[in-house]
Amino acid sequence: MNVRIFDTTLRDGEQTIGVSLSPDQKLAIAKKLDELGVDAIEAGFPVISEGELKAVKMITSEGLSCEIAGLTRTIKKDIDAAIDAGLNYIHTFIATSDIHLEHKLKMTRDQALEKAIEAVEYGKSRGLQVEFSAEDASRTEREFLKKVFGEVAKAGADRVNIPDTVGYSTPEYMAEITRDTVEVTKLPVSVHCHNDFGLAVANSLAGIHAGASCAHVTINGIGERAGNASLEELSMALKCLPYDQKYETNIKSELIYETSRFISKTVGIIVQPNKAIVGANAFGHESGIHTHGVLSNPLTYEPISPELVGRKRWLQVGKHAGVHGMNAMLAEYGVKPTDEQSKQILEKVKVLGDQGKQITDVELLSIASDVLGEKDLKRIVQLSGFSVSTGIGTMPYAFVKLNIDGQDHIGTDYGVGPVDAALNAIQKITGKISEIRIKDYGLASISGGSSALCEVTVKVEDALGNKVSAKSVGEDIVTTSVKAVIDAINRIMLKKMLQEKQVN
Structure with missing residues (x-):
């Protein structure tokens, strides 16, 4: 069975606190997701801002191979905005749980159902593919949930989605309401699970095992509150775990880590070290x-x-x-x-x-x-020159000169502080030579007073996934940081050189 992967990194993922993406950033992420092999991308919520509308237009105009969807409420102006953005596929939703109806929407069940039917019918009248979501489905009274899904199916919905909006479901219950939905709609069913109790992937798998054919996911599991079901965990669980039947996706698994790192850097959210599949400690x-x-x-x-x-x-x-x-x-x-x-x-x-x-x-x-008894470790990289300048009203600036295998290389860059500027300048050089990137940086004080010693620990990684860690102690934070990074770069370049010799 082929499971459809609907990626909502650009919509639900962007709802992570502290994340706000420009149209250019959203387009770059969309390209990465398309390369990864997702079946559909939820590009955004076109009605919320001019920038969001522009971003969705840019993505729909790019000619990507996957489907592009946009989120809308069950409101005509939202659907019209999606059409203006160049979309032919909408994901429209309205809450159906009593707590949402009473306290957020101030509607009765019948009024919410009427809005749902109207949105589906309007979307279909405009020639759109329509996926309908009953927001907070896992806390919706079960018979009413079946009624809503049954009626929107009659209204012409192409797909229906079961959102576990606050991560409240258990795998057992997700399986039950998935079977209900498949039975009453006879349509392709998606599951959209949040991770408030750490069960997003487990609930998504339960829905798929019960008959859902699609999962809504995000890269690195980002999303509001505790996040969404993680694409990397779900896709690899489907690919590798033993089930009664074989599940497949169109995800190119060898691109998962690269995509994870790209999204992490772009959105500014570090992946926790013990995160499954993509965390630094996973292997x-x-x-x-x-x-x-x-x-x-x-x-x-x-x-x-x-x-x-x-x-x-x-x-x-x-x-x-x-x-x-x-x-x-x-x-x-x-x-x-x-x-x-x-x-x-x-x-x-x-x-x-x-x-x-x-x-x-x-x-x-x-x-x-x-x-x-070998006192000198082989050093491929030598620090030939180094200076930083900083002050009030000026951005910190660094100059670095490295000698790599007998050739001099110069790098200059700015940063949010002198350490950042120095490390950025080093990365400019090493990025051209060996695609070496600084992955982790840690600073600790190991003595007190005005002449306190600091301890800097760094981890660097090359394009092949080789990792090396190094530590340096000194009085000056910037100089100590540079020394630690140079030590790590030496080790990783030596490791790479030995690997190439073994291959040849």
Whole structure:
């Protein structure tokens, strides 16, 4: 069974607090979603503003391969605005739960039903494809919900959607009302689930197993309050989990991580590290038992291959580390200690771990170089020049000069602060050379007073998904930050160089 993926990142996702997208940003996201393989994009709510109308027009004019829908209330002016935006597909809704009818709409059930029928009939009279949603369906009296869906089906709706508007349903109940809706309408049914109780994906799957043929989702599960069902979790669950029947989607799974990162950067919402599928830790391992198992057979501690979603496995050392995982990490940098040397390195790692410290890749290599008697780690990147300027009324500006494999490269950029400006300038250089990006940045004070020492921890990533972490301590935040980033870049470029040698 092929499940239709209706992506509402640009509409429900934009309703996330703190997110507001320009028309150009919405178009860029729409292109990414189309490349990913979604079947439909909810481009926006055309009637709410001139900018929203412009954005939807830009998307409908782009000639994307997926369907483009727009949200409307059951009001003629909303539907007319959707038509003005170039849409031929509307997603129209009205609330049907008693709490919404009484306190928000000030309507009776019969009045709401009449509005629903009128909107569907008007949309069809204008030649539109119409998908109807009964807002707050999961808290709507069950017999009335069946009546509403049955009547809009008679009025000509092409699809109906069951919204779990406040994430109030359980998977069992979502399955029940989905079966009701399929039976009474004989139409394609969608489910639109929110994550207030962390059940959005589970409820969406339950609806699909009960006969729904489409799920409304967002990238990274963004959306108002606790968000929506996550596209990456739902699509991979359908693709990989064992069910009585086979489910398929048109999602190109290898593009999931790239799309997730693009949306995260564009909307300004960081993905939590332990987020399924796309979180930084989703394919990371530290425990010695786990790393040993994964190195022997990845399926021991990974339900799917990271490459399936465009990612790479990565290992971390700490007090839970084992010798197999540690040696695998060192091997990525061309370091191959003896058994006795491995034991010494691991003991030092565990001492640091017991002190509550995170051990970065660079620290591991430094420990290894001490034990092996190799004092100088190979450095591909050298910091040749560096300066920042800042002040009241002027935007911080940075100049950075790097020597990479004997060639000088200069980068300049602005930032919200001197650290940001310096890191932006570095990324300008490394982005051209190796597509290296700074993924995480952490700052901590480790002593008090006016001459306090700061500790900067960074994580960088290249286009292949290789990750490296580094730490630096110093008195000046900007200089310490630059040193940490340069250390991390050195390690990731060394890792990449060794990988290319192995391939060739």
